[in-house]
């Protein structure tokens with residue numbers, strides 16, 4: 304469990320984290336999202352005692368990180384995958400960290416296997432690809448078999464198999480009752496991995512909820528219908544607040560009525576529907592909507608994607 308109360312970090316006049324409160328619960332994967340410069344890394348660094356809060360507090364399992372007697376066994380962290388000593392082998396790197404924390408060589412071999420590094424364990428870390436470095440970073444985070452795991456962009460540089468591995472690993476760690484906090488800019492991946500989301504922008508919390516509620520709160524659901532009697536259906540369902548758009552593929556998209564309401568109205572009018580479906584928004588749409596006014600670094604020419612209307 305991670306809890307933050309009125310947590311603030313200022314660098315000179317720059318407010319990186321602006322008095323935020325949140326809790327990250329055990330048994331779930333919590334996604335940490337926000338535009339570049341939103342304050343995610345700063346918050347994660349404060350959680351693990353690498354940065355001192357300007358005000359407020361943040362605790363892991365009821366205590367500030369630094370006050371834990373065996374922090375590596377309490378919290379596993381991946382903040383910078385390039386942090387490993389380049390001249391050492393992966394095995395020696397892990398062994399040296401393990402040795403200073405009273406962790407045995409057996410656990411080192413376990414995490415090497417868990418991270419899929421068996422075949423390269425004896426190779427110099429300096430020659431590792433970005434993906435191998437990420438795997439080593441995750442192995443390091445798991446070394447102390449911690450109850451809380453914090454990973455900043457863990458899938459960065461991983462191939463599709465590696466991305467899936469991280470997803471499965473995070474889900475299974477949460478299923479074991481651990482607390483998992485994960486940042487990523489990959490929305491589709493986050494949508495498949497996280498149970499809850501904390502979204503921040505310019506150091507403030509924009510959303511903190513179950514992922515489905517974040518999406519439904521920030522996007523609108525539409526009803527997608529296909530019929531040979533498009534015009535009659537449009538006349539049947541016409542009402543204030545109901546907006547109908549004809550899509551390029553011949554289907555129609557309706558806002559303001561649920562799929563059930565459309566089906567009932569069509570049935571009462573004797574209109575045959577070939578397709579009727581409720582289409583909810585995506586996490587990417589929700590994220591873009593939530594962070595629209597909060598982006599520090601934005602490209603000047605944003606192309607709107609979407610259906611032809």
Ligand SMILES: Nc1ncnc2c1ncn2[C@@H]1O[C@H](COP(=O)(O)OP(=O)(O)OP(=O)(O)O)[C@@H](O)[C@H]1O
Nearest residue numbers: 314317318319337338339340341342343344345346
């Ligand atoms: N050591 C520092 N000195 C001064 N400003 C800093 C420092 N570290 C971070 N900042 C600023 O604080 C803000 C938050 O940065 P942070 O790295 O936490 O964002 P982030 O959400 O992790 O971004 P990204 O997605 O790009 O990693 C940014 O405006 C950043 O420039």
